[in-house]
Amino acid sequence: MYRVFEALDELVTIVEEARGVPMTSGCVVPRGDVLELLDDVRDAIPTELDDAQDVLDHRDEVVGKAQHEAELGVSKARSEAERALTEARAESDRVRAEARAHAEQLVAEAQDQAERTINAGRQEYEELVGRAHAESERMVQAGRANYERAIEEGQSEQSRLVAETEIVMAARNESVRIVEDAQIEAQRLRGECDAYVDGKLADFEELLTHTLRSVGKGRSHLRGPAVSAASVPYDYRD
16 A cells, blocks of 8 residues: 555656646646556555455454453453452451341340349348348337436436426426437438438449440440441440
């Protein structure tokens, strides 16, 4: 094809440089040179066409090979993608299972801790209530004993001073005062005991609330997104 273009260029040059014919648009060209160039073009065209056909055939072969390689690449990429997806799913399932197991372990530990705390609190509460009741009963008994003793002393004093009205009245008033003081003291001690028991129960209620909140967080973490939960272990002590 190069020779065809070269011969055509030479023909154009000959025509452009040819001497013109006066009064016409024609020109005088060397016949031999022009015929020789035309023969070159005629001879070169079949060869150039064969070369062009070879190029086209080769192009089709290259395109076919490229398409085949592209199909192989796509198939390989698809297989690799499916394999990667399978591995990713397996890894996701593994991570989800580990996260679920970890969350269940945290919840179980939190529940166990809550049960231990509740049992300890219940035992402490029962001990406190028992001591408070015993102390209250002791105070009531002591007040009753003081009251009875005061009554006995007053009655004895009244019998001894039955003839002395003022002394008898003073003894009676003193016995009443002693009884009232004993009752007031018993009520004061009972109030202090109740306040102490109420404070301990408030502390125990706060501990139970914190423990139940930790259990609730653990359960919420178990129901949340698995993979995200796996990346950051949940701390139930918050």
